[in-house]
Amino acid sequence: MGCCTHRSVLTNRPETAGADVTTGQLRLESYLERYFETAPLAAVAAAIDGIATAALEIESLTSRGQLSEISGLATGCNSDGDIQKDLDVRADAIIRRALSKAPIAALASEEAAEPEIRDPRARICVAVDPLDGSSNIDLNVTIGTIFSILPAPDDLSAAFRQCGTAQLAAGFVTYGPQTSLVLTIGEGVDVFTLDRTSACFKLVRRRVRIPARADEFAINVSNRRHWEAPTRAFVDECLAGADGPLGRDFNMRWIGSLVAEAYRILTRGGVFLYPSDARPGYGDGRLRLVYEAHPMAFIIEQAGGSASTGHDRILDLVPKNLHQRVPLVMGASDEVRRIEELYSRPELIASSTAPLFARRGFFRI
């Protein structure tokens, strides 16, 4: 089954192949059609078609909540000790099945310790976070699926040890008020919304751009006492508002769902931080490099933003292992630069919030 229930890109071409490209009319399958001419991209398009198909099924589960057989309850732990909810496991199975038609050499998932080797002659590999934000499943908050598509190396054991710049495509789906697909194939970022009547993803925004300057930041402030000084200094600068070194007021958001934060940044700008911190197991932050940070960094950079660890560009990182965690700062370039500056020049920290927010300052936060 393709992303539109009544036809599949792999079987037949839509009558409206030359559909008008104004926003809202181009269906995902027509958008993907132009990639079917060239071999590696044909496999990429087939994988995206598969993920879109899986998203239809996952969407039908999430949109029905407790009316579906999904409880949102924990069913066990994945290989890294993270709690696995029933929808995590279901989404993983749905995606594996939907991708069975696509020519994929290897498939990796947050929900499995090791990659699954499929057709070694195939030209691409896919890494997925089948259900991002699963702690929000029973809270009726936006959750999602994140994916990264890589070229298949000759030695498949190195399939998921490629730097982020090797990605051929990346994207995420949000299951929320709308079900949306955010996609890059290295030519900017486009956004599709699911038309639930025709069960079809339709293009709604092309070539999305993130403003260089943010006036909104997202971080889990409950971890402040565990943060490194540069992170603390940056957040204090934002909190200092117009009187502070950044000279303007900032709003704050934290949804606890990376896909929802990324969608907001692609819609109205901002900066997101999940830094390393002093809690046991958070020395490299919480988010995974291969199937969370790399695809998000590709999307954010394609939209004119930046993504960093605070020290290094996320896309330049070569994963040491499949489930490696990495600190992530992403969004408006000016703010990502400022955070990198605070990390590389500690002398700036002392001056950045001294008057009001220094440890011995008037306010204690």
Ligand code: AFP
């Ligand atoms: P779950 O999938 O376990 O809910 O984790 C979601 C996530 O990976 C990411 O989507 C959020 O930004 C982040 O973790 C939330 O982390 P905190 O719960 O520590 O705030």
